[in-house]
Amino acid sequence: MGRNNVFRVAKTEYVKWIRNPKMIILLVMLIFAYDFIILELMDAADKMGEKLQIFEGFIGISNSQLLLMIIPIVFVGLMGDFPRVDGNAMFYIHRVGKGNWLLGQVLFAAMAAGTYLAALVGFSCLTLLGRCYAGNLWSEVTTKYYIFAPNDTMSMVANLTTGRLYNNLPPLDAALHICGLMFLFLLFISMFLLVGFVCKMRVGGIILIVGLLCLGNVLAYMENNLRWLFPTAHAILEIHFDEIYKKPIMDMRFSYIYYLFLIVGCVMVSFIAIDHYDFSRIQEMEE
Numbered sequence: 001m002g003r004n005n006v007f008r009v010a011k012t013e014y015v016k017w018i019r020n021p022k023m024i025i026l027l028v029m030l031i032f033a034y035d036f037i038i039l040e041l042m043d044a045a046d047k048m049g050e051k052l053q054i055f056e057g058f059i060g061i062s063n064s065q066l067l068l069m070i071i072p073i074v075f076v077g078l079m080g081d082f083p084r085v086d087g088n089a090m091f092y093i094h095r096v097g098k099g100n101w102l103l104g105q106v107l108f109a110a111m112a113a114g115t116y117l118a119a120l121v122g123f124s125c126l127t128l129l130g131r132c133y134a135g136n137l138w139s140e141v142t143t144k145y146y147i148f149a150p151n152d153t154m155s156m157v158a159n160l161t162t163g164r165l166y167n168n169l170p171p172l173d174a175a176l177h178i179c180g181l182m183f184l185f186l187l188f189i190s191m192f193l194l195v196g197f198v199c200k201m202r203v204g205g206i207i208l209i210v211g212l213l214c215l216g217n218v219l220a221y222m223e224n225n226l227r228w229l230f231p232t233a234h235a236i237l238e239i240h241f242d243e244i245y246k247k248p249i250m251d252m253r254f255s256y257i258y259y260l261f262l263i264v265g266c267v268m269v270s271f272i273a274i275d276h277y278d279f280s281r282i283q284e285m286e287e
Helices: 002-018 021-048 056-063 065-078 089-096 098-126 140-148 156-160 171-198 202-220 225-229 252-274
Strands: none
Touching: 002 089, 002 098, 021 056, 021 065, 021 098, 021 140, 021 156, 056 065, 056 098, 056 171, 065 098, 065 171, 065 202, 089 098, 098 171, 098 252, 140 156, 171 202, 171 252, 202 225
């Protein structure tokens, strides 16, 4: 019954989340990513008479400093009321058990992060259909545009995916690692919000995580080891590699371990803190 309760909680929360009118924010973000990145790549491909690799749109989005600020903050906006509770929470949680309820929230957070990431990958790939190929080789647009347009060195395309990435990994491997790291990044954000809730600091938790994201984004593109203390840097695959030599600056395995350590730590804190949480005092009503 415990396992069933966990899945029941996760399913209930997921249905509420996916039906939330706030999901329109995700659509707005995808349209912005299309205008800001995808159209630029397609325009460069047309100029060169080449096709793009199917994942290059998604990889380009993940390398954009602006979008790497927007993507997690939009996710915080969609998960800002996580976990959703109302005046009936005490009876619901008493029925399923605090432990099962908390595990259900963790499972829901993983489902939400996976859905959010799948929407980003799926949208970026669908918009390139007919203009791309599926082989595991970088396109001429990514690797040779700076030669084709030497006077356009400041363009988005010339600086989006650089030799740091395409000289070290093929596009399929890069896309898989970006998905893995970004999924853990988004899951960590959810777990941080969960800790804020069980510690009775929901608003404070939101403010703190947004502050960490903003500061981490700024430091991520500075050649300073301090950036690796912040979660954002570990989600940017390109900066894991040296700009000149074909060698890693930061081992990707450390980034995976880093995220798992943070996630497990947040879950443990949540389990400890939830025993002292008085759900009978919840006054917040669902929208």
